[in-house]
Amino acid sequence: MSRRSAVRQAEEDGFQEFAAARYGHLYRSACLLTSGDTHLAEDLVQEALVRMYAVWSRTTWLGIAGGRRIANPSAYAHSVLVRQFLTHRRRRSSTERPIGELPDLAADPADDSDLRVVLLRGLAQLSDRDRAVLVLRYWEDRSIEETAEIMRASSTSVRTRSYRALGRMRALLGDRLSELVAR
Known part of the structure; x- marks a missing residue:
């Protein structure tokens, strides 16, 4: 085995380990972003991992001119x-929805806790950018600056959007949330 193929194999092994370790967390975040649409969440995670794979070998070569280093691959993912x-939400085709569901594949809401269902329904009623801000800030526990960088917005915009999105969630959920949290 040549040195070049050994290095390539090591990079691929490293990426596979990374993808296996981070898939679950990426999937949970994607489910929150998509308001429980598991199929879209899987598609988004796969697309994110494909894009990560495309830059994986270029970012690990620190000594080569033009190479760059990603300090935190998980955050980048x-x-x-x-x-x-x-x-995806900006694309015209994102508004297409299937009409019917197969009875065997339908999720039973009784399997989830009442709180989870209420929160997912509340998130589904928010705009995409509001939902993204709430997921990044409160699910991913990102700072305002990190969230602003990810969303390509100013930190003031993220603060304002967070404040307004939380207000909308409170208005949407009303007393239902406090009842469920008290249990």
């Missing part, structure tokens, strides 16, 4: 995921 979500 989440940035790619959120950008993919926002891009």
Whole structure:
């Protein structure tokens, strides 16, 4: 095995380990972004991982001119995921929805906790950018600056959007949320 193929194999192994370790977390974040649309969430995670794979070998070669280093691949993957979500929502085809559901595949809401269902329904009623801000700030626990960088917005915009999105969630959920949290 040549040195070049050994390096390439090591890079691919490293990426596979990364993808296996981060898939679950990326998927959960994507489910929140898509308001529980598991099929779209899977598509977004796959697209994010494909994009990560495309830059994986270029970012690990620190000594080569033109190469760059990504300090935190997990954060970069989440940035790619959120950008993919926002891009998907801007596309015309994103408004297409299937009409019927197969009875065998339908999720039973009784399997989820009442709180989870209420929160997902509340998130579904928010705009895409509001939903993305809330997921990044409160699910991913990102700073305002990190969220602004991911969303390509100013930190003031993120603060304002967070404040207004939380207000909308409170208005949408009303007393239902406090009842469910008290249990």
